[in-house]
Structure formats: structure tokens, C-alpha cells
Amino acid sequence: MSEIKTEFLDVRHLSTEFKLKGKGFFPKVQTVKAVRDISFTVREGETLGIVGESGCGKSTLGRSILRLVEPTAGQVVWQGRNLAELSEAEMRRARRDLSIIFQDPIASLDPRMTVGEIIAEPLRVAEPGLSRAERRARVEKVMGEVGLVSDMINRYPHEFSGGQAQRIGIARAIITEPKLIVCDEPVSALDVSIQAQIVNLLADLRRRRGLTLLFISHDLSVVRLVSDRILVLYLGRVVEEGTRAEVFENPAHPYARALLSAAPIPDPAIARTRRRTVLQGDPPSPVNPPSGCAFRTRCPIAESVCAEVSPDLTPVSDTHRAACHFAGEEAARRMKAKEASGLVALAG
Template identity: 65%
Template sequence: MIGTQENLLEIRDLKKTFSIATGLFSKKLTLTALSDINFNVRKGETLGIVGESGCGKSTLGRCILQLISPDEGQVLWLGQDLTRVPAEEMRKRRADLQIIFQDPLASLNPRMTVGEIIEDPLRALKPDLSKTERRARVVRVMEAVGLLPEMINRYPHEFSGGQAQRIGIARALITEPKLIVCDEPVSALDVSIQAQILNLLAELKDEFGLTLIFISHNLSVVRHVSDRILVLYLGRIVELASGDQIYDDPLHPYTRALLTAVPIPDPKLARQRNIDALRGEIPSPINPPSGCAFRTRCRFAKPECAQTRPPLETVEGERLVACIRWQEIQGERVIEGTASL
């Protein structure tokens, strides 16, 4: 069982802010991208992270990989705090910690061949390997992701979006990592190609013994790959539960709204939905609402929701939710959208 496995990664009290200039001579404002983030990732699981654009998903992924530095908190990788690791030692950790980017073609160097792109991490992180050994690894990993070895000397512009993402996956796999952060890896692809890439990631996870963090704005996509799901809103965790708990009985109003935001192809089922659609725009993280940040868009909000920020509390087993009214909401039927994947 995944629940009994060791923690590869532990995030403790993570916070990240950015200074935003509003004008040439104006005082800089503080944008809080992440605040009070606590969770763990177990060996062999896939943790989904979902939320709208601007909720801090990609920032969290980059803080985990130390591509950007958090302001506060710890990123514990096998017990070692990566935020305190010297740059040279962190460079050696890169072989274990890899990322797949959202835009496949934009993440590939157009002046390099596919073979050179996939091989590049080996040259940087595995300098002891010979050229022959590196090339043999490239061929093996190309075959693993469904690319023909004879494509090795082609350039990125010669590939479709789905093939380009397979190149990105191969590049992440080449160092034999323990953890891969998948940052919206299918959002730029057609729905039919999305399904192929999701199935490929599931197969590679089993074949290579990977642990995945899968970032997406679409709960229906995350459903296909995740063991547990973490829901972010304005840089804070509002719910964390198993995939079955999230889809069968969501506790936070924001989770419910995300579920009902996906279109349903059946008009009859669509009419049976509870009206949990997201209202208005996401508030500014520079000046978020008082109390519960979601209250300005929540149909369950009461005056008391504006008074204090709800803590992230354990409600059953390892399930977490940040909502003072979750018990009133629990059990109300949700008919969620189902993507045709």
C-alpha cells in the first residue's frame, strides 16, 4: 500500500512571495504566491496538484525542485533540507529530481537534434559515462516513450506536439530520476493526445518505479493518474485527500466548483448538477479577501467566513480540509464533469 511507504519528500511551512512594481516610482507590493504549505509525497505514488491559473501550482513545483528559492519553510528530500544545500551539491541532486514542462515545443532547443536534447542532462549530470554509453541510453529511453530510434537526428520542428512532449518526457527520464514534477504536461495538447500521454506516464511510472507530482488546472485529467490530490487556492491548501474521496465526496466548496466546471457531454446530467460554478475572477494575491479567501466566490459563505482564515484540519484519517462549514456541505450530491479521455 502507498500509505505505508516511506516519504520521499516533505514540505513544511513553505512560503513564497514576490515583489511587484506597479509603476516606475511606485512602492513595490508583495504578492504572496504560497503560504503555510505542508504535505508529503510517498515513494511510488502520484500526487496531483490542482487549482486555477494563479493559485501557485507551478511556483510550488519550482520551489520543490529549487528552481526558485522559497522565503521560508523546508523542502525535505529523503530527510535533507534542500533549501540549505549548497549550489554544487544541489546540482548533483538534479539527477534524482526532474521536470516535464507544459509547452513541449517551447521547452526544446530548436538548434539541437532530438538525440542531443535527450542526452544533454547526461553530459551535465553523468560525466563519467562515455559517448557510446550515453547514446545507448538515449536510444533505450526513446523506445520507452514511443519514439523510433531513427528519429534521433531530427530537430524539434519536425515533430507534432504529442511527439515533442514524448521528447520532453525522455529528457526527464534519461537520468533515472526518483521524482518527476509534471507541470501541466498535457494542457497544450489535443484531448486524444492527452489520453496517450497520460497512459504513457502511467506505464513509465510502473516500469521505472517513479514518483510523480502531477500539476493541472483540470480535475478530470488529474483523476486518471493521481493517488492523492492536493487542491490549491490563492497559494494555500484547501483540501488534500485520496482521489476517490475528492471525486465521491468533495468537502471544500472550491473542490466542488472545480469538479462541476468540466463540461458534461450528456445534457440530462448537466441539468441535474448542483450550481457550484465558480463565480467571478480569482481575487488578487496582492490583496486577498479577509478570512476564507474563497468566500467571495462561494455559495455557502456566511458572515463568519470573513472573520478568520480557516485552518487546515484533519477530518478523517489523513484527509485535510480548510473550511469551517465542511460538515454542512458534506454529502450534498455533486455531478462532476467527465472529460472524454
């Protein structure tokens, strides 16, 4: 891991909602609460992993931070400046330091543009004064960094595999020399063997360029490999935050424990004997979230207080917090007791 420096991204009480209009003569407008009052800081040079089930708000959070989706409330303070207060011109300049890698490498590339045009596109906005020769030189340089040969510069996206297409997306993301990159499920659409190559490439770029990464994924094995700290999201809220070791070795929230128990283990002997906690039911709708703790409808240790009071993030240690009325060792004790009594569904 590269040296971690000072804090330079501060997300404060960020919320993002979407309006959905129903069908019929008198359609009802519903509100999707995708991101709900999220706060955290990121230090320069670190990788923050953001994990959770599909639909928990991970991608919306990443896009809200970059103002690709406008937040409903809260602040994103980037190097001391609130991004929401920047003018269009100021935000355009700030985007030179802020970038994103998308989940689907093929869908994120314009099929009508050549590789060179795709990678150079951000430069046309960030550095319009560059000559054609200067842009091409920059493009060829980053192509080499991500493992693409310069002969590919005039080819089109459909001529590439998924892994190669993602390398093009990464080249486009780093062409303006950004300081922060949101990696939105960057390997989930790739074969397992290619995933490892892309993860290693991102780790290498982070080290050589001093990048800070927000790494969004539902794959806990990948998150464990690349992250310094981890946020666990459930229904738009942070339910656990801590260092990689704290979250993976001593999860303090029942949801985090269930996610980790479902993560694959490379050792077949251990995998065959391990028992997994099985969560019952599907996540609630973000249109109509439960009262109190959002996880209570699936939580094996929920009690009446969980339906009445939404728990705040409670310190488990100086760097570890969990949003549970029984956070930490108490949650672990209760979960083990439920498992022993057969009140928690187990698989394996």
C-alpha cells in the same frame, strides 16, 4: 496503481513570494504571494495530483519544490535532507533524482539542438564521465521507452508534432533515472486524443520505473485518472487534501465542490441533466488577498467568521482535510440548502 511505499518528500510551511516593481517616477513595490504556508508529504511510488484554477500557485509550488524558484520560507525535505541547505554542488547531484516535465512541449525544447542533444543534455551534468557512445546508447534506450524511434535522434524540434515533442521532453526528464518527477500541466497543450496517449505513457513509466509523480493540472478528469491523493489549491493555499475517492466522491470544501461540478462528464445523458454550481467573480489578486478565508469573496456559504479568521486544514477523516469553518458534511448541507433556496447560481 503501483505499490505505495514510505514517505520520502516532506514539504513544510512552504511559501514563495515575488516582488513586482510598478511604473513611474516613484514606483511602488508590490509582493505577489504565490505560495502561502503549504505543507504536505509524498510517499514513494505515489502520484499526488495538484489542482486548482489558473493563477492558484500550482506551477510555482512545483518549481519551488525543485528550487527552480527559490522559496521565501519553509522547507523541502527530500529523503531526510533539506534542499535549501544543500550547496550548489550537492544540489546539482540531487537534481539527478529530481526532474520536471513542462507544459508547452515545443517551447521547452531548444530549437538549435537535435533530439539526441536535447535528451542527452542532463547526462552531461549528472554523468560527465560517460563517453559519446555511452550517452547515445542511453538516449536511444529512453527514446524507445517513450515511443520514439532511434532514426529521429538527429532531427530538430520543429519537425515534430506536439505529442511527439512532449515525448522528447519526457525522455529528457527520465534520462538520469530520477525518483521524483514534477509533471507541470504535461497534457494541457495537446489535443484530447494525444492527451490520453501521454497520460498512459506516464502511468506506464511510473509502474515500470517506480516513479513518484507530482501531477499538476486544472483538468480534473485527468487528475482523477492518474492520482492516488489530491491537493486542491486556491490563491496559493491548500484548501482540501485527501485520497482520490475522498475528494471526488465527498468533497469537503465549497471550492472543491464547485470545481467538481464544473468538470465534464462523458455520458451525454447525465451531462444534460446535471446542474453545476457557478462561482461568482474572479479569484482575488495574490498581491492583496482577502482577510480571513481567501475563498470567502466567492463562497456561497461564507459568514462573518470567514472574514475574520483564516481556517486551518481541519480533519474530515484520518486521510481527508479541508480548510473551511464548515468543512465536511456541514459544508455540503449548507451548499445544498443554498442551492434549494436559489441563493447559489446554477447552470445546466
